[in-house]
Amino acid sequence: MQLSVNRDMKNSKEKPLPPGRIKIVLALKSLLGQKDFSTITTAEIAKTAGVTEALIYKYFKDKRDLLHQLLSEYLEQYRAQLLQSIRGINGAFNRLRKLIWYHINVYATNRVFAKILLIEVRNYPDYYKSETYKRVKEYSDVVLKVIEEGVQNAEIRSDLPPKLIRYGILGSIEQVCLSGIIFGKKINPDELTEQLCEFIFSGIKKESS
Amino acid sequence: MQLSVNRDMKNSKEKPLPPGRIKIVLALKSLLGQKDFSTITTAEIAKTAGVTEALIYKYFKDKRDLLHQLLSEYLEQYRAQLLQSIRGINGAFNRLRKLIWYHINVYATNRVFAKILLIEVRNYPDYYKSETYKRVKEYSDVVLKVIEEGVQNAEIRSDLPPKLIRYGILGSIEQVCLSGIIFGKKINPDELTEQLCEFIFSGIKKESS
Amino acid sequence: MQLSVNRDMKNSKEKPLPPGRIKIVLALKSLLGQKDFSTITTAEIAKTAGVTEALIYKYFKDKRDLLHQLLSEYLEQYRAQLLQSIRGINGAFNRLRKLIWYHINVYATNRVFAKILLIEVRNYPDYYKSETYKRVKEYSDVVLKVIEEGVQNAEIRSDLPPKLIRYGILGSIEQVCLSGIIFGKKINPDELTEQLCEFIFSGIKKESS
Amino acid sequence: MQLSVNRDMKNSKEKPLPPGRIKIVLALKSLLGQKDFSTITTAEIAKTAGVTEALIYKYFKDKRDLLHQLLSEYLEQYRAQLLQSIRGINGAFNRLRKLIWYHINVYATNRVFAKILLIEVRNYPDYYKSETYKRVKEYSDVVLKVIEEGVQNAEIRSDLPPKLIRYGILGSIEQVCLSGIIFGKKINPDELTEQLCEFIFSGIKKESS
DNA sequence: CATGAATGAGCATTCATTCAT
DNA sequence: TATGAATGAATGCTCATTCAT
Structure with missing residues (x-):
């Protein structure tokens, strides 16, 4: 039931997702296990992921x-x-x-x-x-x-x-x-x-x- | 099924609640019909009620x-x-x-x-x-x-x-x-x-x- | 060393100060023994005195x-x-x-x-x-x-x-x-x-x- | 006797502190020369420093x-x-x-x-x-x-x-x-x-x- | 690929003060 | 003499977001 986040959806032959992106998604996933989405801050996500907040906005619109x-x-x-x-x-x-x-x-x-x-x-x-x-x-x-x-x-x-x-x-x-x-x-x-x-x-x- | 908010609970003979208080409660009630409590701001409540934010804290702890x-x-x-x-x-x-x-x-x-x-x-x-x-x-x-x-x-x-x-x-x-x-x-x-x-x-x- | 606050300063024959005023001064005196003046609020003074905040402004400019x-x-x-x-x-x-x-x-x-x-x-x-x-x-x-x-x-x-x-x-x-x-x-x-x-x-x- | 705030304490070879941080500290220093800390507001510090209030909280807990x-x-x-x-x-x-x-x-x-x-x-x-x-x-x-x-x-x-x-x-x-x-x-x-x-x-x- | 620096708008809450009654 | 009701202006602080490098 584990979800592999390091592969692109449309075509599994495509290059793997950048590590920063993976870390961010993993971080959110982990945080969602603990609290509501609305109470999770971008700062928290970035810290959990071990990246900067700005990187979130490189990969995601918001x-x-x-x-x-x-x-x-x-x-x-x-x-x-x-x-x-x-x-x-x-x-x-x-x-x-x-x-x-x-x-x-x-x-x-x-x-x-x-x-x-x-x-x-x-x-x-x-x-x-x-x-x-x-x-x-x-x-x-x-x-x-x-x-x-x-x-x-x-x-x-x-x-x-x-x-x-x-x-x-x-x-x-x-x-x-x-x-x-x-x-x-x-x-x-x-x-x-x-x-x-x-x-x-x-x-x-x-x-x- | 309407709830009358302008009467005290314990004794209906007691003096009516102040109009500002009533307006605040009414405002929250109305806003709760439209959105989540967590996304409702005190500013919004005050504006809807037609009172200042400070008045909320006169009648309610928070x-x-x-x-x-x-x-x-x-x-x-x-x-x-x-x-x-x-x-x-x-x-x-x-x-x-x-x-x-x-x-x-x-x-x-x-x-x-x-x-x-x-x-x-x-x-x-x-x-x-x-x-x-x-x-x-x-x-x-x-x-x-x-x-x-x-x-x-x-x-x-x-x-x-x-x-x-x-x-x-x-x-x-x-x-x-x-x-x-x-x-x-x-x-x-x-x-x-x-x-x-x-x-x-x-x-x-x-x-x- | 007790200070009598219920007498007017200029002329001790004048009528005694109103009880509200006395209570207010007494309240401030008591509060000053516990904390700084700047951290004492008018609400606190009024509550301690057992009067309303407004009364403070009846007797004192601010x-x-x-x-x-x-x-x-x-x-x-x-x-x-x-x-x-x-x-x-x-x-x-x-x-x-x-x-x-x-x-x-x-x-x-x-x-x-x-x-x-x-x-x-x-x-x-x-x-x-x-x-x-x-x-x-x-x-x-x-x-x-x-x-x-x-x-x-x-x-x-x-x-x-x-x-x-x-x-x-x-x-x-x-x-x-x-x-x-x-x-x-x-x-x-x-x-x-x-x-x-x-x-x-x-x-x-x-x-x- | 001037204190240089733009250098790290432990190791002068380390990267200099960000300009915003320096400005904030400088601003507080200046304001403390004029008034009590308790009467200095974050808004005042930010304005004096020429930065936004939020930046204060990037560098300092409170x-x-x-x-x-x-x-x-x-x-x-x-x-x-x-x-x-x-x-x-x-x-x-x-x-x-x-x-x-x-x-x-x-x-x-x-x-x-x-x-x-x-x-x-x-x-x-x-x-x-x-x-x-x-x-x-x-x-x-x-x-x-x-x-x-x-x-x-x-x-x-x-x-x-x-x-x-x-x-x-x-x-x-x-x-x-x-x-x-x-x-x-x-x-x-x-x-x-x-x-x-x-x-x-x-x-x-x-x-x- | 990733970051360090900075921000603007907003948040709940506080407080001294005013005024009609 | 005293009050109940209400307010305006802050206050410290947070958060999602941007951008030059």
Whole structure:
């Protein structure tokens, strides 16, 4: 579940990211584990990273951009792992179950990522125009694809819009994880996956299947 | 559901609060509807209230104290209304249903209050030592009493600690309302009450009754 | 050595000072025993006095004026006591000894007064134009008179200007008391008087006498 | 007697201090010549220095730290000069006389330094835990060494603890300079040194020598 | 690739003071 | 005689950000 930050996203053959940049992102990641983004100062990030504050602005437009890029790197990483994790699994429901488990497990094991995604970025009005939001959509498109395949294979009801189903799935996961994240409680992926699938599958499963 | 801030809590015959104080509380209330408490500045509060920043510190120890007092006033108001609303209702389950509905409805209709109570104050480590927390407990004691009466009247199982039941009820309400509050979605009190009661009642109802 | 603040200075037959005023002066006196004048706030004075801040400005032009008036009352009190204390004493040297002892004793027993007089007021450029400074001169005129009488009675050298002698006496006392006051050490009036007189008297005493 | 602030203390080969920092220290030094530290504002310091207030906090922890660092630089400078000035002088008494003169002369020529050291810093309770206090002790250790050498060479009585003697010397100098500093009177180093030595030497000189 | 130096705007908070009642 | 309400002007300090080198 470790995220490699020293590789460029689009093409892993490209030259590695400069060490200063890596250190900065690593520093923010570490700090986000301890406190809110809004209470983290650039001075703090620079000190933790062992670089000067000015360097942050060499690589990132501003403090918020740094957060967004960190999030992007996480998202890209998780999207790739997600794709990998459902490879070779047959049946829409088995794939969805795996997918739900993977998603909950990310939230359960990476609180920093969960906190950013579920809380921090949403406060900012232009989040939905951001590059980050694009990546979030890329990520959720993986879910959509699995659903659409399930519909085509006549496993999933065709009278519900796939997007609605995806919304239901991701929304439920969020709702279920959110309070755990906010109040710092443990999240049990196995149990939650079980409960959630129980609910979702019997809701969307075609009667005849 | 409007909270009257211009009356003293303990004794409605006492002299009215000074207009500046009222304006300040009103200003914060209005601003909390638009943005996070941490991003609201004293200058902003003062400007919105039409008073000077200094006046804030005449009536409140500091910015946080202002938030706490606002919350206190809400809590006292709601506790009184809550007591009023269950008067004349017979049966522990009917009382609980009313109580749950009332509670959810407060969250649904007063987002500012909900946001403060469920998110803002919790970040502060000494919240649990605060005067505000005392009022929260006063409020939740009303719930406890209803449960204990239900136990005494043999309506509610006596093998579960009443405090645990209260925790379950309030916890469920919170969990259910939290994401609605954070993501600004509508909360439907009738529907949620129905679902919640379904779950809670069949869990705690005595078999023999 | 208690200073009665409830009587007007110029005429003891006049009506007593209003209780609010008395309380304010008393409050400042008490606070000056604990901390510097510059760190004492009007809010603190008012609270200690049990009155509102506004009342301070009914009786005193400003915070500094309050200090000056307190000092004035002390000075008037001490001048009267000083005159009283040398009554019936014969001989310039005996009178001076008494006078020096009295002066040192005031500093020793009333640190508040000493601190104001020796430190606080001097920082203010217009102290020398103030009403307070007039009273200080009135006080030191008592010393001057005793010296001049000593000169006329041929007890004290006539080749030294009496004002210079007075300056020497009061200057020595100050110097000797100052460090005690600043560093909070005890001041021993008997001992210091002895040493100071030894020095001063053998310096200014006429050879032939 | 001018203190060069643009050089590092430990190693004169090190890179020079940034111009902003120098300007700030210079500005405070200048302002301290005109008014009390407590009445000097950061805004004033910044304006006098021709920099922004924020820069003060880049180089100094807070306003008080700036004062301490200024004092430290003075102290280090003076300690070095003091060591230099007694080089080549033979005999404990000659060395002490020089040392006393030097010390008084510093107070006489650098009122700013004298005021800080004798008045300002003492009000702060944690002065005695500060880095500055360490330097003061370093400085006074020079005095102690001279005394101890005098004892070993049988010039100074060995029945008195050297530390006591040092305390007596420095204490006398302080007491003698203090009122001059507070009341802004001139201090005559030659005369004061003469008087002080007269007193101290005949007190501590060994009978037999 | 990275830094040292510097900044502008803002922050919560304080304080002496005023004035209508 | 006394007060309750309100204020203007600071105060020490922070923070994200810029830019020449």
